[in-house]
Amino acid sequence: MSLQISQLNIVRGKVAVVQSLDLAPMPPGSITALIGPNGAGKSTLIHALAGSLPARGQMLLDGVPLASLTHRERCQQVGLLPQTLPQGAGLTVYELLLGGLLTLGLPHHQAEQRIEQGLQQLRLSHLAMRAMSSLSGGQRQMVALVQLLARQPRLLLLDEPSSALDLHWQLAMVEAISRDVRERGSIAVLALHDLNLALRCCERIIVLSEGRCAADGSALDVLDPDLLAKVYGITGRIEQCSQGRPIFVLDHLVHPL
């Protein structure tokens, strides 16, 4: 039981953006970071998994082709936190969250229970009656996180989930995803630029470069000087902080401007 991706090809416009992508299965209870330079294909892969972009090849969730799921099955099993956040035109946070859960077919009382629990767990109950249009970018990203977790999908897809978050909420997001994965055995895939967040929560890092897998493994295996120079054009290193945690230190551009 896992997420399997093999021989995946995705074309956007006339360009082959993801090419012959084969990845080892992602098991239940795992968090994988998808990293790589701008334009590498991270969002494209996330959106293909979410069903919003056509793809050729295999994407199997627990052995079932994602392409064979009905719209409702896909909504129930696959959750996406996109880069473009919900605007919720004219809706309050609560209404937006409720609408999302009711379209999954959840009974009203269960939907309400999940929303209240989700808002409480992330300490966001104070936002419930706010108009979505009145929220800051970071607050919208937190609401999108509550929405994703409340849906309880088997596969969680997060496209740059920390892009608008302050330091407190970056950690809260990582903790909430880690807890979901641990307690429900879900599978999480996070497209990230922040290597320190990836180091903090992801046991596996996949490096995409020009639509192909440039490296796949633990942070220590993957983030070696050759790869960093080749893929990002930078020098950098993993060090141990005084508390024993690995941290990524960015040094220089390989070719200074």
Ligand SMILES: Nc1ncnc2c1ncn2[C@@H]1O[C@H](COP(=O)(O)OP(=O)(O)OP(=O)(O)O)[C@@H](O)[C@H]1O
């Ligand atoms: N609608 C589109 N039509 C044609 N090409 C596209 C389209 N959207 C994206 N692309 C191209 O596909 C490639 C991969 O884009 P994608 O957004 O997946 O990259 P990414 O790794 O998520 O980048 P970033 O880190 O900048 O968000 C890029 O070269 C991009 O220019």
